[in-house]
Amino acid sequence: MALMASSRREAGTKSFPLVIYVVVPLLALGLQSLLSLHLTRFDLVDLPLLVTIYYAITQREPVSGTLVGALIGIAQDALTHHALGIFGISKAVIGYMAASLGVRVDTDNHGTRLLLTFSFTLAQTVILWLLQRHMLGQPVAWHGFHELLRATVNALLAVVLFALLDLTRRTEY
Amino acid sequence: MESFFSRYxxxxxxxxxxxxxxxxxxxxxxxPDSGEADKGGxxxxxxxxxxxxxxxxxxxxxxxRGIRGLWTNYVDLIHVRQQNKALKSELDRVRLEEDSMAEDARQGQRLQGLLGFKEKYVYKTVAAQVIGTxxxxQSQVLLIDKGSKDGIRPDMPVITPDGIVGKTxxxxxxTSQVLEISDATSGAGVILEKTRIRGVLRGDTWGQPEIVNVSPDDRIQRGEAVLTSGGDAIYPRGLAVGTVDRVRPDPEGTLVNVLVRPSANLSRLEEVLVITSTGEEVPSEMQQDLTEAEQAEQKASDVLAERLPSRVDPNAPADQQQEPEDDSAEEGAARPVKPPAALHPDRYTPSDTPPAADLVPGQKITDGQSQATSGNENGAENPPKAPANPESGAAPGTTAKPGKGKPATKPAGNTAAKPKPKPAAATTPGDQPAPGAQPPATNPPATNPQATNAAPATPSQTTPQSPQRGVRAWL
Structure with missing residues (x-):
């Protein structure tokens, strides 16, 4: 299967300079907050989610993927008025799943990235909906077409963003 | 055990x-206070x-902002002159509106004072920039660049000149977080302007504000204004919220939800005002505005009074200047409508009849008396009688100044109450009759010389008829 990792190069982990680990998530949070103010439909995009997915699939380490996802999610929660942990839980799960899948599939392939991001965006929406609706009892509706649109937009943006982030990494075998 | 942890x-x-x-x-x-600001960790x-x-x-x-300011302040100045002109005309219109509303505002305050109603007025606001969301x-929250250092506290209303935005x-x-009215967990007490239906405003799942759980009412129409009701103890009463967009049934019951189109553009906010202080007294600035508006209104009424034709035109012919007898006493009261004076009076002319007090049962009215009466009614027809010009012609010795509109409408004192048929010996030399006035009468004028300032002498006033004379005529 073309999407599966079939060589040592494809299975090799990538690392980033430490500053990138700190700056990119903060930049994602800041841009998400700022651009949503000036671009009306920018809230369809979830830059912190894309960064979580990227780190998880390139690190291929479920523990770090979980922790990175949890931290980014809690930081995202802090910008909202919701209780801390809603995005934290969902992004921790997404980070774990992305890192687990990253071991098995070729994450350098753009098609793989597109499909993974589309799936993880939908998965996060489902997790959020379950948490808010059934755990916290908040009034949340499910808008199917809207969520498909959101997943498509994020998947397309992920292809471009991941390619840009690839420029900052160094491969380790 | 170690292998279990390492494996999983x-x-x-x-x-x-x-x-x-x-x-x-x-x-x-x-x-328990999960809806309020967080504490601790x-x-x-x-x-x-x-x-x-x-x-x-x-x-x-x-x-x-700097780049935009550079553009708007130096480059994009093409239509500034036109804009300035339009704004000036808009300002004039707003001033007129303000004048008309000032009295309403005062009346409202008086009534509220009578009812013991505690209105909350906006005392102080802090302007803030919106720097993020x-x-x-899922969370309709804004970030503003003002915080506790600037006097901002939780649960302070945040507004724009267009309408309310939310609360801190x-x-x-x-920095501070502002929870918008479009969030599903927000709440604001609102009232519909015309139908006076009250409700609670909060955001729906799409982020549009709606008034929830409203009883179905056909009077709720699209476009009706929605205002804050003041019932939530956060937003002052009467602030604009938005307009009714549409009504949709509540899926969980028989009530309806009224979707509201917010007045403030919540998706394009750049600057907001945080109301940091409210009070129950009218703020000094508003008081000053009201006073200025009242003064402007007074000036406007004076200007109108000068420009509009007065009820007595000193330049008009004498027969067109009939004034009511007692204008001041009857101010505001409806006066009986009098028919215009006939050009050629005869015995059937209504004014030809002497006053009822002068009539004696069984006595006939002579022609001479009739003519005298009618002539007094319209002095133009009977020059020898007392001139009808209330100001100048009524008495040759009058010192009334022509052209004074207001005094002309004032009553003539009590000259008509007790007519004294004395000759007008008080004519001062040099007094000129007013333009359009009748020439000096050969007959003694009917007015009291002491009341020369008394202006409008109505025909009945100028008729020097005592009851005794009336009886003689009848006899």
Whole structure:
């Protein structure tokens, strides 16, 4: 299967300079907050989610993927008025799943990235909906077409963003 | 045991992380005041994240404003003159509206005072820049660049000149979170302007504000204004919220939800005002505005009084200047309508009849008396009689100045009450009759010389008929 990792190069982990680990998530949070103010439909995009997915699939380490996802999610929660942990839980799960899948599939392939991001965006929406609706009892509706649109937009943006982030990494075998 | 942890390390870490967050969530949600600002560790985490995220946002926002300011202040000045002209005309219109509303406002205050109603007025506001949002659709939250250092506290109303935006929630030292009215967890007491239907406003799942659980009412029409009711103890009463967009049935019952189109453009906010102080007394600035508006209204009425034709035109012919007898006493009261004087009076002319007090049963009215009476009614027809010009011609010795509109409408004192048929010996030399006035009468004038300032001498007043004379005529 073309999407599966079939060589040592494809299975090799990538690392980033430490500053990138700190700056990119903060930049994602800041841009998400700022651009949503000036671009009306920018809230369809979830830059912190894309960064979580990227780190998880390139690190291929479920523990770090979980922790990175949890931290980014809690930081995202802090910008909202919701209780801390809603995005934290969902992004921790997404980070774990992305890192687990990253071991098995070729994450350098753009098609793989597109499909993974589309799936993880939908998965996060489902997790959020379950948490808010059934755990916290908040009034949340499910808008199917809207969520498909959101997943498509994020998947397309992920292809471009991941390619840009690839420029900052160094491969380790 | 070691192999178990190493084998399931990833899953165990995930479970531990999830469990910790679920416990954290449970603690936060269990708190009784979960709708209010956070305290303790949660607040600390929020403060750290906001402190990390907002400085670059401030920088980017400031840079963007600088570039926009450069453009708008130096480059984009093409239509400024036209805009200025339009704004001036708009200002004139608003001033007129303000004049007309000033009295209503005062009346409203008086009535509220009578009813013991405690109105809350906006005393002080703090202008703030919107520097960010929560970034998610699930949370309609704004970040502003003013915090506790600037006097902002939680639950302060945030508005724009167009309408309300929301209220402050978590307040940090230099920044604050604003919960918009479009959020599903927000709440604001509102009232429909015309139908006076009250309700609670909050956001729906799409982020549009709606008044929830309203009894179905056909009077609710699209476009009706929605105002704050003041019942939530946060927003002052009477602030604009939006207009009714449409009514949709509540899926969970027989009530309806009224969707509201917010007046403030919540998706394009740049500057907002945080109301930091309200009070029950009228603010001094508003008081000053009302006083100015009242003075302007007074001036406007004076100007109108001067421009409009007065009820007595000194330049008009004498027969067109009939004034009521007692205008001041009857001010505001409806006066009987009098028919115009006939050009050629005869015995059937209504004014030909002497007053009822002068009539004696069984006596006939002579022609001479009739003519005298009618001639007094319209002095133009009977020059020898008392001139009808109330100001100048009524008495040759009058010192009344022509052209004074207001005095002409004032009553003539009591000259008509007790007519004294004395000759007008008080004519001062040099007194000129007013333009259009009748020439000096050969007969003694009917007015009292002492009342020369008395202006409008009505025909009945000028008729020097005592009851005795009337009886003689009848006999």
């Amino acid at each position: 390390r990833n899953a165990l870490v995930l479970i531990a992380v999830l469990l910790a967050q679920v416990i954290g969530l449970a603690v936060q949600v269990r708190r 949660v607040r600390l985490i929020r403060s750290w994240v906001v402190g990390l995220v907002t400085p670059p946002e401030r920088l980017l926002h400031g840079t963007g 929560s970034g998610t659709e 929630r978590d307040v940090f030292r230099h």
